[in-house]
Amino acid sequence: MQAVIAGYHVLPPxxxxxxxxxxxxxxxxxxxxxxxxxxxxxVSGSFMAASDLYDGRAxxxxxxxxxxxxxxxxxxxxxxxxxxxxxxxxxxIESGVSDAVIVCTWSKLxxxxxxxxxxxxxxxxxxxxxxxxPGVALALRTSAEQAAPTRLAPTAVRSVDVATALILTxxxxxxxxxxxxxxxxxxxxxxxxxxxxxxxxxxxAAAAALTSAGRKAGxxxxxxxxxxxxxxxxxxxxxxxxxxDLIARxxxxxxxxxxxxxxHALLSGLEPPDSGITxxxxxxxxxxxxxxxxxxxxx
Amino acid sequence: xxxxxxxxxGFGQTRYKTSRLDVGTPELVFEAVxxxxxxxxxxxxxxxxxxxxxxxxVFEGVYEPERWCLDAFGGVGKPVIRVHxxxxxxxxxxxxxxxLISAGVYETVLVVGLQRTSETADAQAVFTTIFDPIxxxxxxxxxxxxxxxxxxxxxxxxxxxxxxxxxxxxxxFTNALRNPYAHLQKTITExxxxxxxxxxxxxxxxxxxxxxxxxxxxxxxxAAKAKTKAHAAYVKGLGCAADVYRIGDRLHDDESDFAIPxxxxxxxxxxxxxxxxxxxRRELDVVEVYAPFANLEIAYYESLQLAPHGRxxxxxxxxxxxxxxxxxxxxxxGCMTANPIGATGLVRFGEAALQVMGRAGDHQVDGAxxxxxxxxxxxxxxxxxxxxxxxxx
Numbered sequence: 001m002q003a004v005i006a007g008y009h010v011l012p013p014x015x016x017x018x019x020x021x022x023x024x025x026x027x028x029x030x031x032x033x034x035x036x037x038x039x040x041x042x043v044s045g046s047f048m049a050a051s052d053l054y055d056g057r058a059x060x061x062x063x064x065x066x067x068x069x070x071x072x073x074x075x076x077x078x079x080x081x082x083x084x085x086x087x088x089x090x091x092x093i094e095s096g097v098s099d100a101v102i103v104c105t106w107s108k109l110x111x112x113x114x115x116x117x118x119x120x121x122x123x124x125x126x127x128x129x130x131x132x133x134p135g136v137a138l139a140l141r142t143s144a145e146q147a148a149p150t151r152l153a154p155t156a157v158r159s160v161d162v163a164t165a166l167i168l169t170x171x172x173x174x175x176x177x178x179x180x181x182x183x184x185x186x187x188x189x190x191x192x193x194x195x196x197x198x199x200x201x202x203x204x205a206a207a208a209a210l211t212s213a214g215r216k217a218g219x220x221x222x223x224x225x226x227x228x229x230x231x232x233x234x235x236x237x238x239x240x241x242x243x244x245d246l247i248a249r250x251x252x253x254x255x256x257x258x259x260x261x262x263x264h265a266l267l268s269g270l271e272p273p274d275s276g277i278t279x280x281x282x283x284x285x286x287x288x289x290x291x292x293x294x295x296x297x298x299x
Numbered sequence: 300x301x302x303x304x305x306x307x308x309g310f311g312q313t314r315y316k317t318s319r320l321d322v323g324t325p326e327l328v329f330e331a332v333x334x335x336x337x338x339x340x341x342x343x344x345x346x347x348x349x350x351x352x353x354x355x356x357v358f359e360g361v362y363e364p365e366r367w368c369l370d371a372f373g374g375v376g377k378p379v380i381r382v383h384x385x386x387x388x389x390x391x392x393x394x395x396x397x398x399l400i401s402a403g404v405y406e407t408v409l410v411v412g413l414q415r416t417s418e419t420a421d422a423q424a425v426f427t428t429i430f431d432p433i434x435x436x437x438x439x440x441x442x443x444x445x446x447x448x449x450x451x452x453x454x455x456x457x458x459x460x461x462x463x464x465x466x467x468x469x470x471x472f473t474n475a476l477r478n479p480y481a482h483l484q485k486t487i488t489e490x491x492x493x494x495x496x497x498x499x500x501x502x503x504x505x506x507x508x509x510x511x512x513x514x515x516x517x518x519x520x521x522a523a524k525a526k527t528k529a530h531a532a533y534v535k536g537l538g539c540a541a542d543v544y545r546i547g548d549r550l551h552d553d554e555s556d557f558a559i560p561x562x563x564x565x566x567x568x569x570x571x572x573x574x575x576x577x578x579x580r581r582e583l584d585v586v587e588v589y590a591p592f593a594n595l596e597i598a599y600y601e602s603l604q605l606a607p608h609g610r611x612x613x614x615x616x617x618x619x620x621x622x623x624x625x626x627x628x629x630x631x632x633g634c635m636t637a638n639p640i641g642a643t644g645l646v647r648f649g650e651a652a653l654q655v656m657g658r659a660g661d662h663q664v665d666g667a668x669x670x671x672x673x674x675x676x677x678x679x680x681x682x683x684x685x686x687x688x689x690x691x692x
Contacts, residue, residue, distance in 0.1 A: 066543065080380055080381050
């Protein structure tokens with residue numbers, strides 16, 4: 001597997017970016033195209049990750065065909081972490097359908113109420129009605145895993161706005177090459193049901209990505225972590241099978257980047273570029289039941 | 300495509316109703332998935348990944364509904380990706396799965412479609428949130444009024460009449476009588492259509508689709524693996540395209556003038572190119588088009604190159620798209636007789652697969668070897684197209 005990140009652009013996360021959503025996305029996608037040395041006519045599709053509820057509308061992408069670059073092109077949107085959008089974009093390139101595509105993701109939580117959204121992920125009768133919360137779900141699962149009550153310190157996770165894009169291309173001589181995506185993987189754990197380690201999906205996604213890259217955990221020189229704000233580095237390193245000092249997070253750990261988290265973590269490893277092989281893992285959901293991973297190598 | 304060809308092994312769907320009070324949402328999904336796995340002669344352990352297709356989660360009332368349904372579709376321990384491209388979601392699901400298969404990322408992928416519109420008190424109120432809250436929502440622009448505008452343009456430019464639309468409604472309702480899964484199963488006449496309640500001129504109640512609860516699922520794999528199974532349909536070509544949001548930007552355009560959905564034409568052209576189809580009218584045997592309104596089906600005849608520009612109504616006047624015509628369109632009854640929105644495109648895809656496998660039961664088109672399935676979303680904005688064949692490349 002080899003898809004090339006030819007260019008990228010990150011609109012740094014801020015609590016309230018003073019731009020319209022369209023403007024935020026256009027800044028990211030046009031910046032990524034410029035960085036790749038390509039124009040909109042060079043790409044054949046746009047792969048997006050965005051949440052309707054975070055954007056406050058029923059179909060968040062509907063008004064955004066201009067800024068996302070999907071007008072008259074293939075449009076694919078995932079409602080899971082942006083590493084899943086990257087996965088579908090890689091498949092488009094690897095299957096020979098596309099030569100170059102946009103992968104973009106955003107979150108505009110300044111237009112929404114995060115605390116009101118998260119409980120909506122809970123089963124509506126038995127769980128939501130009891131005032132259950134994702135933090136409680138995680139604490140209960142951790143308790144079950146450790147066979148002892150676990151107290152999870154309430155941690156304020158800040159809402160931020162963010163927009164990020166990259167240009168993914170086939171390996172083409174003479175074209176810019178910021179990094180290669182050489183492996184992808186994903187896994188899913190049970191919904192609100194203990195019985196498996198909380199980080200089992202993360203471990204499985206990471207292992208799948210490394211396998212698809214033909215690599216082992218021992219080959220990894222850096223692990224970029226997206227989401228999983230409530231989990232410390234040590235158990236994550238343990239789940240992935242790397243020394244804890246390889247774990248890297250953004251300086252502001254306690255922010256909610258929404259579905260943009262995975263791509264943002266990946267791109268944070270390009271400026272300056274991580275040397276060697278970087279494993280990017282994104283864990284999310286009510287109690288870490290969804291996990292996506294990518295293996296990136298800088299040329 | 301340069302990688303392995305993708306194929307469909309099996310299709311399962313639920314019975315569609317306005318409100319499926321007899322089952323919870325995960326049970327609804329289980330109903331479709333268990334049928335698809337049985338139809339595909341495939342064990343859950345053979346599934347490498349799941350693509351979950353469901354449109355606005357406001358319909359289900361649960362954020363990220365795929366997690367709620369994980370056990371119902373056997374997603375635990377597997378990669379799960381949820382796709383959502385509005386009404387085209389059910390078409391985007393198999394497209395994503397086919398690309399993952401052709402890229403060699405996964406060998407066998409389960410695609411699950413879900414919509415449980417009954418959980419929301421007013422589906423149109425949900426749809427309305429897709430529009431600008433200041434300029435558009437208050438003037439009651441919604442899907443029905445938007446498509447009424449399309450119909451008005453078709454009347455102005457291409458001679459569409461109430462007779463043409465009534466014929467489409469009667470054709471599709473008659474076809475649905477042969478499909479045990481259809482939501483609306485009743486005999487109607489053109490007089491019934493013309494006397495049904497006006498919704499937004501010129502659209503009437505019997506020109507439109509119902510709102511349905513339902514789920515559908517398909518099992519997809521490589522053509523090589525499919526050849527070892529008792530039956531399969533092979534993916535020949537796929538296309539996808541999005542139009543601009545603002546309807547004003549689509550007017551005074553020689554390609555459509557808003558009367559003919561141009562993004563459907565772009566998506567179909569791509570799928571035909573991939574499939575090597577040069578004369579769709581002659582080469583296709585059957586079409587499962589996602590047309591939630593009678594006038595849209597006629598517009599799609601042109602977008603899909605089944606009729607020359609402006610002459611879609613001739614397929615109505617000659618009866619060409621009836622079950623006994625030379626290019627039957629929606630032999631299942633289509634979207635006008637069952638519309639579980641996010642799953643509807645997947646139903647079209649699954650029905651097209653059944654047709655080329657020769658397993659569509661009472662609504663089988665004799666000798667069907669090449670079929671087209673489409674999906675649409677937004678106000679004529681998001682489109683997919685898929686060509687399925689009885690034989691591998």
